[in-house]
Amino acid sequence: MINMIIDGKNVTAPKDTMLLEAIRGAGISVPTLCAHESVSRSGACRLCVVEIKKGNRTRIVTSCLYGVEEGLIVNTKSDRVKNVRRLVMELLLARCPESDLLQKMAKEMGIEAQPRFTPDTDKGTCILCRSCVRVCEEVVGVSAIGLFARGSRKTVGTPFMEQSDACIGCGACVYVCPTNHIVMTSTGEKRKIWGRNFKMQACSKCGKFFAPVDQLKFISKKTGTSMEDLAVCTECR
Amino acid sequence: MTKITTAQALRQVQEDLKKNFDPTKKLVTICAGTGCRGYGCIKVKEELEAEMKKQNMDVEVRATGCFGFCEKGPLVIIHPEKIFYQQVKIKDVPDIVSKTVANGEVLEKLLYRDPETKETVLKEEDVPFYKKQLRLVFGQNGMIDPTRIEDYLIIGGYTALAKTLSEMSPEGVISEVKKAGLRGRGGGGFAAGIKWEGSRRAHGSPKYVIANGDEGDPGAYMDRSLMEGNPHSIIEGMIIGAYAIGASEGYIYVRNEYPLAVLHLTMAISAAKEAGLLGKNILGTDFSFDIHINKGGGAFVCGESSALFASIEGRAGEPRAKYVHAVEKGLWDKPTVLNNVETWANVPLIISRGADWYNTIGTEGSKGTKIFSLVGKINNTGLIEVPMGMTLREIIHDMGGGIPNGRKFKAVQTGGPSGGCIPENLLDLPVDFDKLYEVGSMMGSGGMIVMDDKSCMVDVARYFLNFLQEESCGKCVPCREGVRRMREILDDICAGKGREGDVDLLEHISTGVADGSLCALGGSAPNPVLSTIKYFRDEYEAHIKDHRCPAGVCKALITYSIDAEKCTGCMLCSRVCSVGAIHGEKKRAHVIDDDTCTRCGACIESCKFDAILVK
Numbered sequence: 001m002i003n004m005i006i007d008g009k010n011v012t013a014p015k016d017t018m019l020l021e022a023i024r025g026a027g028i029s030v031p032t033l034c035a036h037e038s039v040s041r042s043g044a045c046r047l048c049v050v051e052i053k054k055g056n057r058t059r060i061v062t063s064c065l066y067g068v069e070e071g072l073i074v075n076t077k078s079d080r081v082k083n084v085r086r087l088v089m090e091l092l093l094a095r096c097p098e099s100d101l102l103q104k105m106a107k108e109m110g111i112e113a114q115p116r117f118t119p120d121t122d123k124g125t126c127i128l129c130r131s132c133v134r135v136c137e138e139v140v141g142v143s144a145i146g147l148f149a150r151g152s153r154k155t156v157g158t159p160f161m162e163q164s165d166a167c168i169g170c171g172a173c174v175y176v177c178p179t180n181h182i183v184m185t186s187t188g189e190k191r192k193i194w195g196r197n198f199k200m201q202a203c204s205k206c207g208k209f210f211a212p213v214d215q216l217k218f219i220s221k222k223t224g225t226s227m228e229d230l231a232v233c234t235e236c237r
Numbered sequence: 238m239t240k241i242t243t244a245q246a247l248r249q250v251q252e253d254l255k256k257n258f259d260p261t262k263k264l265v266t267i268c269a270g271t272g273c274r275g276y277g278c279i280k281v282k283e284e285l286e287a288e289m290k291k292q293n294m295d296v297e298v299r300a301t302g303c304f305g306f307c308e309k310g311p312l313v314i315i316h317p318e319k320i321f322y323q324q325v326k327i328k329d330v331p332d333i334v335s336k337t338v339a340n341g342e343v344l345e346k347l348l349y350r351d352p353e354t355k356e357t358v359l360k361e362e363d364v365p366f367y368k369k370q371l372r373l374v375f376g377q378n379g380m381i382d383p384t385r386i387e388d389y390l391i392i393g394g395y396t397a398l399a400k401t402l403s404e405m406s407p408e409g410v411i412s413e414v415k416k417a418g419l420r421g422r423g424g425g426g427f428a429a430g431i432k433w434e435g436s437r438r439a440h441g442s443p444k445y446v447i448a449n450g451d452e453g454d455p456g457a458y459m460d461r462s463l464m465e466g467n468p469h470s471i472i473e474g475m476i477i478g479a480y481a482i483g484a485s486e487g488y489i490y491v492r493n494e495y496p497l498a499v500l501h502l503t504m505a506i507s508a509a510k511e512a513g514l515l516g517k518n519i520l521g522t523d524f525s526f527d528i529h530i531n532k533g534g535g536a537f538v539c540g541e542s543s544a545l546f547a548s549i550e551g552r553a554g555e556p557r558a559k560y561v562h563a564v565e566k567g568l569w570d571k572p573t574v575l576n577n578v579e580t581w582a583n584v585p586l587i588i589s590r591g592a593d594w595y596n597t598i599g600t601e602g603s604k605g606t607k608i609f610s611l612v613g614k615i616n617n618t619g620l621i622e623v624p625m626g627m628t629l630r631e632i633i634h635d636m637g638g639g640i641p642n643g644r645k646f647k648a649v650q651t652g653g654p655s656g657g658c659i660p661e662n663l664l665d666l667p668v669d670f671d672k673l674y675e676v677g678s679m680m681g682s683g684g685m686i687v688m689d690d691k692s693c694m695v696d697v698a699r700y701f702l703n704f705l706q707e708e709s710c711g712k713c714v715p716c717r718e719g720v721r722r723m724r725e726i727l728d729d730i731c732a733g734k735g736r737e738g739d740v741d742l743l744e745h746i747s748t749g750v751a752d753g754s755l756c757a758l759g760g761s762a763p764n765p766v767l768s769t770i771k772y773f774r775d776e777y778e779a780h781i782k783d784h785r786c787p788a789g790v791c792k793a794l795i796t797y798s799i800d801a802e803k804c805t806g807c808m809l810c811s812r813v814c815s816v817g818a819i820h821g822e823k824k825r826a827h828v829i830d831d832d833t834c835t836r837c838g839a840c841i842e843s844c845k846f847d848a849i850l851v852k
Contacts, residue, residue, distance in 0.1 A: 043755055045714055046753045083745075154710075
C-alpha cells in the first residue's frame with residue numbers, strides 16, 4: 001500500500017492506482033467529465049486537477065492520470081486547483097450553454113457563466129471529452145468515429161462527416177456520452193446514428209427489434225457465432 | 238566512398254582528402270540556403286560556372302549551406318582572399334570572374350557598406366553582422382557543400398565519433414556531456430546529459446534517439462539552416478548520443494515544408510552509411526545504429542515531445558500527459574532521448590574539444606553558443622550564433638544594425654509565439670536560458686522578432702494568440718477554449734470594443750490556462766499576453782479607456798488625415814489609394830474621406846513628404 005497525505009488526511013491506496021481513485025476512496029469528491037470507466041484516460045477535460053507537493057516543488061497534475069506515490073502531499077482544494085476548475089467550467093459553459101449536465105455541475109461547484117464570453121451556438125453539447133471516440137476504438141473495435149481538425153475547430157465525427165461503412169450502429173458512443181450530444185433515433189425496424197440508417201434485426205423468437213443487423217454481423221465475424229444464433233434477442237436466449 | 242572500418246582508417250581518409258584540398262587554391266563559395274535560393278543564387282552559381290568555363294578558368298564554384306546574413310543575399314565569397322560580396326546579381330558575374338577571381342581586383346560596389354560610416358568592408362569576419370559572432374556550430378555551413386560527405390570529413394567531421402567509439406565508454410560520453418553543461422536548444426533548456434543518463438539507465442529495448450527538427454515558430458529558421466547546411470554534424474551528434482544511451486535506432490523529425498533539409502539529410506544518411514559511419518558495425522565496432530527520416534505534416538504542436546512521438550507512431554499529433562518521462566517511456570513506450578537539431582550539432586564539438594573548453598564559453602548556467610534568427614524590424618535580418626550571455630543590445634544594435642528607417646526600438650519577442658516581449662529598458666539583459674525566463678520570456682528555439690515604435694503591442698499579442706489558437710491540438714479545454722477566448726477579448730480590444738476589466742480578466746484566464754493545460758503549448762501560450770501587459774499595460778489602457786491605438790496600428794481606433802502644410806499636392810497618394818478616398822487638385826493640399834478610407838497604409842508608404850497623419 002502507498003501512503004499519502006490528501007487534504008491533510010493520511011490516506012493509503014493500493015499500488016498502481018491513480019490519484020483520482022485514491023482521492024475519491026478517501027471520501028473527497030473530484031469533478032470529472034472525460035474519465036469514463038469503460039475507456040482509457042486522456043486527461044482532456046482537466047477538471048480533476050489537483051496540486052501535488054514533492055519536496056519543495058508543487059505542481060498541478062490531472063489526478064486521473066497521475067499514479068499514486070509514496071509520501072505524496074496532495075491538495076485538492078488549493079486556490080490554483082479551484083482557479084483551473086473554475087476556468088474550465090466557465091469555458092465549457094460558454095461552449096455548450098445548453099448542456100444540462102454542465103449547468104448542474106456548475107451549480108454544485110458554485111460557478112456561474114462568465115458574462116464576457118459569447119456563448120457558442122454551433123457546438124451542441126459536445127465538450128470533446130472523446131469518450132465516444134475511445135469506446136468506438138477500444139471497446140467496440142471499429143474506430144468508426146474520430147477527431148478531426150485541430151484547435152478550436154476540433155470536431156468529433158465520421159471521416160469527412162460522411163456515412164461511415166465502419167459504423168455498426170451499436171450506440172456505445174451514445175451510452176458513454178456524458179452530455180447527451182450524440183443523437184440516436186430508433187423506430188422499430190430502423191435506427192439512425194451518425195447520419196446513417198441501420199436495419200434492425202427482429203428477434204426470431206419474440207419478434208422484437210433488438211440490434212442493428214450490422215452489429216450482429218460484426219459480432220458473428222469476430223466470434224464465429226452464426227447469424228442464426230445471434231438473431232435471438234438477449235431476453236429470449 | 239569505400240567503407241571505413243577503423244578509427245585509424247578514418248584519419249587516413251581525412252588526411253588523403255586534405256592533401257587534395259589546398260587552402261591557398263582559388264575557390265568561390267556561394268550561399269545556397271533557402272533564403273538565398275529565394276534571391277536566385279542558383280542562377281548566379283550556374284552563371285559563375287559558365288563564365289569560368291568561358292574564360293577558361295578551372296576554379297570550383299561551391300554551393301554551400303546558409304551564411305546567415307540573409308538580408309544581403311545572394312552572398313559570394315572569393316577564396317583564398319575571403320573577399321565578401323553581397324547582393325550579387327547575374328550581371329555582376331563576368332566582372333567577378335575576370336576581375337576578382339582572375340586578378341584579385343576588388344569590386345567596391347559589391348562589398349558590404351556600413352550604413353553609418355559609408356565605408357566598405359572587404360572580408361566577411363569584419364562585417365559588423367559577423368564581428369561579434371562565435372560561429373562554432375553554424376560557421377562550417379559556409380565552407381562545405383552539404384551534399385558531399387568528403388567536405389565534412391576535410392573539416393574534421395566524424396573525428397568525434399571515432400574518438401567516442403575507440404576511446405570512450407558510453408558512461409564517459411554522458412559524463413562529458415553533463416560536465417559540458419549542454420542544455421537543450423529546442424526551448425526547455427533541459428540538461429542533455431541528465432536526459433541521456435536517464436535513458437541509459439532505463440529498462441526497455443530498443444532505445445531511440447530522435448532529432449527534433451519540427452521548427453515552427455514564426456520567423457525562426459536556424460534548425461532548417463543547420464539541416465540544410467551541415468546535416469552530417471547533426472547525424473554525428475546523434476550517433477554519439479545513441480552510443481551513449483545504447484540506442485539502435487534514430488529518427489530525424491523534419492517538416493515536409495523543408496524540402497531542401499529533407500533532401501540533404503537523406504543524402505547525408507546514405508553517404509554516412511556507405512562510408513561505414515552509420516548502419517551496421519560502425520567503424521568496424523560492435524556498435525550498430527540506423528537513422529530514419531520522418532517527415533512531419535507541419536503542425537506546430539508536433540514539436541512537443543509526446544505529440545512528436547504520436548506523429549512518428551502514425552497517430553494524430555496530440556500530446557499526452559508526461560507523468561512518466563520520455564527517457565523511460567517515449568516513442569512506442571520505449572526509452573527515448575529527444576533533442577533539438579542544434580543540441581545534437583553541439584555534441585561532436587563537446588566530444589572532440591572537451592567539456593573544459595566548452596565550459597569557457599557562455600554564462601554560469603548556460604554554456605556554449607546559441608543560434609538566433611533575427612527578424613522583424615531590424616536592418617540585418619539573418620541567423621547569428623553568439624556565446625550565451627551576449628546582451629540583447631549587442632545582438633540587436635551591433636549585429637542586427639538597429640532599426641530601419643531611423644525608427645525607435647520598442648520590444649523584442651524571444652522564444653517564439655509562447656515567448657514574451659522584452660522592452661527597451663531590459664536591452665542590457667545577457668541572453669541565456671535563465672535570464673530570459675526571469676523577465677517573463679524564454680529562449681525557445683532562438684527566434685527573435687524585433688519591433689519598432691510602429692508596432693502595437695496589443696496587436697502583437699493578438700497575432701501570437703491567433704497563431705496559438707490555430708496551432709493548439711484542441712485536446713484539452715484550457716488551451717483549446719481558453720486561448721480562443723483570450724484571442725476574442727484581444728480582438729475586441731483592437732476593434733475598440735474593449736471593456737473595463739478586460740486586462741484583469743486576461744490575466745485571470747492566463748493563470749488558469751498556464752496551470753491547467755496538458756502540454757507546454759498551452760502552458761506557455763499566455764506568455765505573449767502576460768509579458769505585454771507587464772511591460773506595456775498603458776497601451777492596453779489606451780485602447781480600452783481612450784479608444785486610442787498609440788502605435789497607430791489598430792484600424793478601428795485610428796483615423797488618417799493629411800497635413801495641409803506638408804502636402805505638396807503631388808497626387809501620388811490619391812493614385813495609390815485603392816478605394817478612392819483621397820481627393821484634391823494638383824499642387825493643392827489633399828484630403829482623406831474618413832468614411833471611405835480603409836486605413837490600408839498605402840498612402841503613407843507613397844508619401845515622400847511625411848504628410849499623412851495617423852491619430
